[in-house]
Amino acid sequence: MQKKILIVEEEAPIADALLGRLRARGYAPTRVTAPEEALAAFDAERPDLVVASLTLPDDGGRRVCRDIRRRPLGALVPILFVGTGREDVHSVSEAIAAGADHFFVKPHGVGDLVAKVTTYIGPGGEPSLPPTEAGAPPPLPTDPPAPAPSAPPAAAPLAEEPTIAEPPPPGDRYAWALDDEAAPPPPQAAAPRTAEAPQASPSPAPPTLDERPGAGFRAPTAPAEDTEGLWAAVLRPGRAAPLTERGVGELLAAAARAGLTGRIEVAASGVLRRLFFEGGQPVYADSSADAEDLAAHLAAEGMVARSALEQARARAAQVGGSPEELLIEAGYLDPEAVYQALRDHVVQRVLGLFALEAGEAVVVRGGPKPLDPVDLGLHPGRLVLDGVRRKYGRLRLYRAFGTASAVPRPRAGAQPPPGLALRPDEEAVWKACDGHRSAVEIARAARTSEVDALSILYGLSMLDLVEGPSGRRRGAMPSLDPERVERAGAPRTADQMPGYADLVGGKLADVRSADYFQVLGVPQGATRAEVRAAWEALKRRFDPHRVRRDSPLWHQVVEIAAVVDDAHTMLSDPRLRARYERALS
Numbered sequence: 001m002q003k004k005i006l007i008v009e010e011e012a013p014i015a016d017a018l019l020g021r022l023r024a025r026g027y028a029p030t031r032v033t034a035p036e037e038a039l040a041a042f043d044a045e046r047p048d049l050v051v052a053s054l055t056l057p058d059d060g061g062r063r064v065c066r067d068i069r070r071r072p073l074g075a076l077v078p079i080l081f082v083g084t085g086r087e088d089v090h091s092v093s094e095a096i097a098a099g100a101d102h103f104f105v106k107p108h109g110v111g112d113l114v115a116k117v118t119t120y121i122g123p124g125g126e127p128s129l130p131p132t133e134a135g136a137p138p139p140l141p142t143d144p145p146a147p148a149p150s151a152p153p154a155a156a157p158l159a160e161e162p163t164i165a166e167p168p169p170p171g172d173r174y175a176w177a178l179d180d181e182a183a184p185p186p187p188q189a190a191a192p193r194t195a196e197a198p199q200a201s202p203s204p205a206p207p208t209l210d211e212r213p214g215a216g217f218r219a220p221t222a223p224a225e226d227t228e229g230l231w232a233a234v235l236r237p238g239r240a241a242p243l244t245e246r247g248v249g250e251l252l253a254a255a256a257r258a259g260l261t262g263r264i265e266v267a268a269s270g271v272l273r274r275l276f277f278e279g280g281q282p283v284y285a286d287s288s289a290d291a292e293d294l295a296a297h298l299a300a301e302g303m304v305a306r307s308a309l310e311q312a313r314a315r316a317a318q319v320g321g322s323p324e325e326l327l328i329e330a331g332y333l334d335p336e337a338v339y340q341a342l343r344d345h346v347v348q349r350v351l352g353l354f355a356l357e358a359g360e361a362v363v364v365r366g367g368p369k370p371l372d373p374v375d376l377g378l379h380p381g382r383l384v385l386d387g388v389r390r391k392y393g394r395l396r397l398y399r400a401f402g403t404a405s406a407v408p409r410p411r412a413g414a415q416p417p418p419g420l421a422l423r424p425d426e427e428a429v430w431k432a433c434d435g436h437r438s439a440v441e442i443a444r445a446a447r448t449s450e451v452d453a454l455s456i457l458y459g460l461s462m463l464d465l466v467e468g469p470s471g472r473r474r475g476a477m478p479s480l481d482p483e484r485v486e487r488a489g490a491p492r493t494a495d496q497m498p499g500y501a502d503l504v505g506g507k508l509a510d511v512r513s514a515d516y517f518q519v520l521g522v523p524q525g526a527t528r529a530e531v532r533a534a535w536e537a538l539k540r541r542f543d544p545h546r547v548r549r550d551s552p553l554w555h556q557v558v559e560i561a562a563v564v565d566d567a568h569t570m571l572s573d574p575r576l577r578a579r580y581e582r583a584l585s
Contacts, residue, residue, distance in 0.1 A: 002028035003121050003302065006047040008038040008064050009082070010056060013583045014106050018051065020576055021114045024569040026124025035060040039067055046073060048121045048305060051113070052100070054083030062089070065099045076308040076332075078120040080113060082106045101307070108513045115511075115562045122302020230258045240362040243268070247400070248353040249384045251361060253462045256280040256380035257417075262366050268359025275350060276370050282380060284370035285349035292352070295323035297345040298333065308332055342374050347383070354387035357396070379420040385459040392458070394451050401458040404440035404450045406469035408433055408457050414465045429456040433466055494546040495553045507542065508556050515584055516567035524581065528572055535568035 005022055009015040010033040022029040030045060032038050035056060042050070050068060054061040061081060068074035079100040081089055089095050095103035101120065104113040118124075231237065234246065234254040243266070251264055252275075259280040266273045273292070276284040287293060290313070299309045304327055312323040312330075319326075327333045376383075392400070402408075410433050416422055422430060428446035437445065443453035460466040494500050510519055517524050520534040542560045547553055570576050 002026060003049070003124055004045050004047040005029040005049045005051065005117070005121075006038065006041055006045060007031045007051045008035065008056065008061065009033070009051070009053040011053070011106075014053070014082070014110065016579060017107070017110050017583050018114070020570065020579060021110070021566055022117065022124070024566060024573075024576065025114065025117075027117070035064045035067075038064045042068055042071070042074070047077065049117060050077055050079045052079060052081055053106075054081055054087040054089055059088075062098055069099050076305060076311060078102075078305060078307055080104065080116075080120075082109070082113065111519075111563055111566070112512050114566060115559050118562070120307070121305050122299070230254045235260065235363045237262075237363045237365045240360045243356055243359050243361055246361055247462075248356065248361065249387055249459070249462045251363065252282070252350075252380055252387075253384050253464075255363070260363070260365070262364050264361060264363055266353055266356060266359055266361045268356045273349070273353060275353065276373070278369070278373060280380065282346065282350055282376060282383065283373035285346045286370075287349065292349065293323075294338075294342060294345050295327070297348070298324065298327075298338065298341055301341060301344075303337065303341060304332055339372075339374070342372060343376055346374055347376060347378070350383050351387045351390055354391035379417070381417060381420040381463050384462050385426065385456070388459040388462075389452065389455040392455055394454075397451065397454040397458060401454060401461065402439065402469040404443070404454065405438050407436070407438050408442075408461070408469055409435040409467040411464055411467055416465065417463070420463075425452065426456050426460070429453050430460055430465060433457065433460075493548050493551070494543075495548055495551040501553060504542070504553050504556050504560065507560050511560050511563035516570050516580065519563060519567045520571065522571075526571075531568065531571045535564060535572075538564045 003026075005027050007015055007018055007029055009018070009031060015031050019029050019031060030041060030047070032041050038050075038052070041047075050064075052061040052064045056064075061083070065079050065081070068077065068079065081095045081098070081100045081103045083089060083103070083106065085105050089098055089100075089103060092103045095101070102113075102116065104110070104116075234250060235258060236246075248264075248266065255264065255277055257280070260277045261279055262277055264275045264277070266275075271292075272288040274286050275282055290296060295304075295309055295312065298304050299306050308327065309323060312326045315326055316323045324333060324338055328335055328338060410430075425446060425448050429442055429448065429452075432442045432445040439454055439457060440450055442457070443450045446453060448456075457466055458468075461468045517526070520526075520531060520538065522530050522534050526534075539561065542557050542564065544554060544558045544561055547557050570580050
């Protein structure tokens with residue numbers, strides 16, 4: 001279901017421009033012209049966002065804002081003011097003081113407003129959840145939930161004597177247990193949604209992954225092979241090791257083969273990330289960083305407004321529990337939809353672990369279990385192959401596996417584990433690996449790129465289908481030598497190129513003030529082919545994937561790309577273009 005937007009505007013050209021651009025981006029906007037109609041439409045439609053004009057008679061825009069804020073749902077819905085700048089409210093700070101969330105000058109700020117809608121309610125066209133009942137949902141609960149069961153006494157350590165890793169550096173918030181169940185999870189980490197393993201009792205045991213309805217991949221509950229070597233050489237429970245010695249992919253593959261029931265903890269850059277297993281199958285993942293929790297994922301997917309999320313976070317800090325629980329109880333989220341989103345969230349968190357190059361990892365057997373385990377429907381080997389292909393670049397593959405001149409060897413008699421189906425390019429690379437071809441020759445035989453071939457070979461080596469080049473220990477990753485990196489010619493991102501910042505700044509000023517023809521740089525009589533050619537050129541020049549996410553230019557490039565897409569959508573459709581040209585005239 002499309003997200004709903006209520007527009008309170010009496011000026012037809014402005015309203016038509018907003019309606020056309022919002023519909024082109026997948027939203028469902030509704031327009032009213034009077035404050036009284038706005039309140040009735042708000043109660044009936046329950047919109048996700050409101051755009052109120054400050055040029056309505058008798059200060060109607062501010063009255064609409066005040067009246068909406070008095071409603072239960074209105075406290076969480078973003079409200080954007082549009083005005084000429086000559087009214088009482090003519091800045092963002094004054095709009096916030098009046099109860100709104102932002103202020104835009106019309107008509108030139110309409111493009112900026114449309115670009116910012118996604119920031120507040122997510123992309124258009126995403127499925128949104130129907131209200132649980134007529135009227136506004138109940139307010140967020142104020143009573144704290146029942147306290148979680150207390151942790152059991154510390155279990156005895158394993159037979160093998162664990163070694164103690166070096167203490168965390170000063171300022172590191174997370175000191176974590178190095179013995180199996182020798183200590184509970186760190187209190188500084190995000191509140192874990194776990195429950196202790198059930199004690200022996202006459203009640204029936206909870207269903208396993210294989211018994212849950214709708215299960216996808218059926219993880220083995222007990223390993224079929226002798227896994228003592230895996231436990232001793234790779235997993236080493238309770239012993240922390242740097243990621244350069246034991247990579248996440250190697251640990252994930254070994255945990256699946258050994259049938260681990262427990263968790264892998266990874267501490268990096270002051271953040272603790274945990275991956276829970278049941279019978280060798282990943283079933284849950286969490287993080288101590290708010291930006292990586294389930295609630296943040298729901299907001300990023302457009303399932304809940306960010307303003308509602310921030311209020312739920314504040315309330316959760318006061319009463320305990322999690323933001324998503326409070327949002328479900330308040331009627332803003334549906335439990336079934338949250339469970340469906342949980343699977344994608346866990347997969348993203350698992351794949352995100354492959355991006356970590358610095359930090360420490362430790363395996364913990366047993367211990368607390370997640371309250372909301374989820375069947376990912378994926379073989380762990382698929383996560384290993386996808387994680388390497390998505391998160392490893394050329395230089396990192398050179399360090400971890402070998403260069404394109406390296407000659408890998410197939411492991412004698414090895415076959416993909418049951419349940420893992422190799423994709424066509426992966427199978428082609430595996431079959432082309434004969435112990436005589438180099439990686440670049442394998443890439444040519446499999447008709448794939450050199451980097452893709454190295455990624456597949458490295459992933460297959462973790463799954464024990466391929467032996468790495470001689471002299472290279474799988475999982476080890478030496479430190480980067482700056483001199484070698486410079487000689488290798490590491491690729492630079494667009495934001496590191498001279499003059500790119502000036503180019504972005506000039507184009508950003510255009511997309512915030514110019515019309516769509518000027519944005520694309522084409523005349524009003526341009527043909528559809530000319531419009532498309534201009535759009536493709538700008539998309540290549542201002543591609544967010546070419547800019548580092550930590551660069552100050554990233555958000556600006558994202559905004560430019562969104563407006564360029566809007567311009568192409570509007571001008572390539574004859575009907576929308578005719579209406580837009582009439583509005584310009």
